[in-house]
Amino acid sequence: TQLLEQSPQFLSIQEGENLTVYCNSSSVFSSLQWYRQEPGEGPVLLVTVVTGGEVKKLKRLTFQFGDARKDSSLHITAAQPGDTGLYLCAGGTGGGNKLTFGTGTQLKVEL
Amino acid sequence: SAVISQKPSRDICQRGTSLTIQCQVDSQVTMMFWYRQQPGQSLTLIATANQGSEATYESGFVIDKFPISRPNLTFSTLTVSNMSPEDSSIYLCSVGQGSEPQHFGDGTRLSIL
8 A cells, every 4th residue: 555644744834934845655656746725625736746856846835756756845935824725745656647645734824 | 727616515414315426527537536535634535437437446435335427528426325424524526637637626525413
């Protein structure tokens, strides 16, 4: 069974701080997606990474896929209250588009 | 990306009853997925629904409890049968096409009394 462990599970920070969320597994994935989910809504795709060592930036968010394609990180610079939400990583194994979701990180950014 | 609509958005049901959740997509998609999520927690895949074939269920989920229909490439339903309070959860559908990442509907929030 493939497992994706995220850390930390909960994070409460002040506006302007930086943070990193980690997504780790013992399994290799062909792709890794990051989603953000707000209350009352479904998860919204932020990014997909597919190459070991790949780094993608989305404004203040930086995503990295580990060299061995077993882990990933999400770094947020100068967090804002609008970044508040549940962050989920999800690993794909190529065939059939099936995803394994991480355990989730609940982020709260306060003024 | 595809626009996905789920109905109902929320419901409160009596134990022992069944509820059918609908998922409508604005474009034809090969694969549709049904997930369950406890508030604030991660997603657990219930089953994968491909048009023209039986749904494929994950370990711990069975067709008698969660029958799924996929009559065409834009629509699917998930029924939660003989509900108990343990079935209270958020049910989400998502769609995938080829190597494209999955996109989600806003979910159905279900409470069983």
